[in-house]
Amino acid sequence: MPDGLSAVRVATAADLPAFAPIEDAGDEQFARLFGGVDWPAATPGEDRAREPGFLLTATEAGRVVGFAHVVQLGGHWHLEQLAVDPPWQRRGHGGRLLAATHAEVATRGGAEVTLVTYADVPWNGPWYARHGYAEVDPPARLAPVLAAEDLLGLAQHGRRVAMRRDVGAAGVSPRAGSRA
Numbered sequence: 001m002p003d004g005l006s007a008v009r010v011a012t013a014a015d016l017p018a019f020a021p022i023e024d025a026g027d028e029q030f031a032r033l034f035g036g037v038d039w040p041a042a043t044p045g046e047d048r049a050r051e052p053g054f055l056l057t058a059t060e061a062g063r064v065v066g067f068a069h070v071v072q073l074g075g076h077w078h079l080e081q082l083a084v085d086p087p088w089q090r091r092g093h094g095g096r097l098l099a100a101t102h103a104e105v106a107t108r109g110g111a112e113v114t115l116v117t118y119a120d121v122p123w124n125g126p127w128y129a130r131h132g133y134a135e136v137d138p139p140a141r142l143a144p145v146l147a148a149e150d151l152l153g154l155a156q157h158g159r160r161v162a163m164r165r166d167v168g169a170a171g172v173s174p175r176a177g178s179r180a
C-alpha cells in the first residue's frame, strides 16, 4: 500500500533523465544473475517520450525511483519497460507502477496489456503472473519486439515469454498514488 510518501504519476519532462540510469541499474541485476550481459546502454527517457504511448513515474518523497513505459503497437498497449531503482525495490513501487499502468490503459480505452519477459527470472515471469498476467503465444503485432530481442540475443540467457493481462472492466486495478 502507498505510505503517503510513495506515488505514481504521469511522467514529466523533468523525470526523463532519471530513467536510463534506473534501467541500467536493473540491467546490472540481470548481468549478475546471468554472469554478464552485452546489452547496449539503456534507452534515454527523452527517446522513450517520443514514442506513441505513455510513461509513468514512481516517486518516493519526491525522488524518482522507477518508471513504466507503455507503447502503442498496432492499436494495442505493450509494456516495453518497467524498472525500479535497486535500492528502492521490494517496497511496492513495481506493483504500484503496474496497477497505474493498467488503469491508464483502461482510461485510454485499452482492454489488455502485453509484455515480453524472462519466464523464469523471479522478478519477471513469476512476478507478472502474481499480478494477473498469463503466458500467451505472441500475437503478430509483437513481431518487431521479438525481432529486436533476437538482435540483442536475450534468449541466450533464458526462455523469453509473451504475457498478457486484461485491464477492462473486470481486470482493471485501482489507480495508484497521485497523478500530475
Ligand SMILES: CC(C)(COP(=O)(O)OP(=O)(O)OC[C@H]1O[C@@H](n2cnc3c(N)ncnc32)[C@H](O)[C@@H]1OP(=O)(O)O)[C@@H](O)C(=O)NCCC(=O)NCCS
Pocket: 026, 027, 029, 081, 082, 083, 084, 085, 088, 089, 090, 091, 092, 093, 094, 095, 096, 115, 116, 117, 118, 122, 123, 124, 127
Ligand atoms: C521487476 C521490478 C520492477 C519489481 O519492482 P519492485 O519495486 O521490487 O516490485 P514490488 O515491490 O511491487 O514487488 C516485489 C516482489 O517482486 C519479487 N522480487 C523483486 N525482486 C526480487 C528478487 N531480487 N528476487 C526474487 N524476487 C524478487 C518478489 O516477489 C517481491 O516480493 P517480496 O519482496 O515480498 O519477496 C524490479 O525488480 C526491477 O526493476 N527489476 C529490473 C528490471 C526488470 O526486470 N524489469 C522487468 C522487465 S520485463
